Amino acid sequence: MQAQIDQYTTEINTFLPANADELETFRIKFLGTKGIIKDLFEQFKTVGPEEKRTFGKVLNQFKQLAEAKYEELKEGLNSEIEHSKSEIDLTLPGDGFNIGSRHPLSLVRIEIIDIFKRLGFVVAEGPEIEDDWHNFSALNFPEEHPARDMQDTFFIKKNHGKDDIALRTHTSSVQVRMMEQGKPPFRAIMPGRVYRNEAISARAHCFFHQVEGLYVDENVSFSDLKQTLYHFVQELYGEGTKVRFRPSYFPFTEPSAEMDISCTICGGSGCNMCKYSGWVEILGCGMVDPNVLENCGIDSKKFTGFAFGMGIERITNLKYVIRDLRLFSENDVRFLKQFQTETI
Ligand code: PHE
Numbered sequence: 001m002q003a004q005i006d007q008y009t010t011e012i013n014t015f016l017p018a019n020a021d022e023l024e025t026f027r028i029k030f031l032g033t034k035g036i037i038k039d040l041f042e043q044f045k046t047v048g049p050e051e052k053r054t055f056g057k058v059l060n061q062f063k064q065l066a067e068a069k070y071e072e073l074k075e076g077l078n079s080e081i082e083h084s085k086s087e088i089d090l091t092l093p094g095d096g097f098n099i100g101s102r103h104p105l106s107l108v109r110i111e112i113i114d115i116f117k118r119l120g121f122v123v124a125e126g127p128e129i130e131d132d133w134h135n136f137s138a139l140n141f142p143e144e145h146p147a148r149d150m151q152d153t154f155f156i157k158k159n160h161g162k163d164d165i166a167l168r169t170h171t172s173s174v175q176v177r178m179m180e181q182g183k184p185p186f187r188a189i190m191p192g193r194v195y196r197n198e199a200i201s202a203r204a205h206c207f208f209h210q211v212e213g214l215y216v217d218e219n220v221s222f223s224d225l226k227q228t229l230y231h232f233v234q235e236l237y238g239e240g241t242k243v244r245f246r247p248s249y250f251p252f253t254e255p256s257a258e259m260d261i262s263c264t265i266c267g268g269s270g271c272n273m274c275k276y277s278g279w280v281e282i283l284g285c286g287m288v289d290p291n292v293l294e295n296c297g298i299d300s301k302k303f304t305g306f307a308f309g310m311g312i313e314r315i316t317n318l319k320y321v322i323r324d325l326r327l328f329s330e331n332d333v334r335f336l337k338q339f340q341t342e343t344i
Helices: 002-014 021-031 036-044 048-085 104-118 172-181 221-238 289-297 312-320 334-340
Strands: 130-131 155-157 163-166 186-195 207-217 243-250 253-262 279-288 302-313
Touching: 002 048, 021 036, 021 048, 021 130, 036 048, 048 289, 104 186, 104 207, 104 221, 104 312, 172 186, 172 207, 172 302, 172 312, 207 221, 207 312, 221 243, 221 253, 221 279, 221 302, 221 312, 243 279, 253 302, 279 289, 279 312, 302 312
Parallel strands: none
Antiparallel strands: 130 163, 155 163, 186 207, 207 302, 243 253, 253 279, 279 302
């Protein structure tokens, strides 16, 4: 009996309930009407008179221990509940969600891609670190062309020739990769980041984003180019936006042109966005030079194509009247959250 009481004593001393239910189980086990203590007192009746004195004392101490432990734990649990009640005010409203928003350049890129997807263009991408061949040589840049110059290009490896490695200066490199890898017809748009060694200001940055377009098939003509781009502009800036093509020069297209649209801010009457001319340039384009087709293994007698390249920043500036390019890369939430399209 003594041994059993010792065992129960250890159990009581080390008992730590996780919750009120566990404490109640403890109470029933030791102090309940059919509990251990009640049982021990029953057994006590049967011991001999000489043992009664010592054993009675042990039994009473044990009972007090169980009762004291129970009271102490009950107290502790109650104050824990009280404490947590005062910490948490369940009537307070919950924390609001801070939801992110798409970057304006992403919004415009998605819009551009959607328009061309509806015309059957697929999306393709290429690496930002390019070799000389894909960024320049295959695109018909003469050996000493100024665009290869250190001033424009961030070179990673410079060996003065075809081993050069650089950050791509335009997405036209993806045209080359696409044509090398497949067979015509090609009808693709190629969005991506490009890099140029320019001083950062409101109007220029050392990196920006372009969307390249390429369409190569039999009988593709300049009128296809004009109609495609005209349709694109109507979709992006609304019906009635005027376009005009000015002759230009790119090594990889012949003939080449730059396309202007009537100023989306003033509608063509003149403002400081269009420098009071009523027109703003948005892209370069032209018929893919036969040399470029041949460089990519395409029969230039059988196939013709057009290509164009536009800066996403420029398109976005006109859409949202943003006058400083630096805003796009500063990640100022006051700027970015103005483009929030979803709410909660
Ligand atoms: N790659 C040219 C640029 O970066 C744009 C362009 C693309 C022009 C395709 C003609 C055809 O300015």
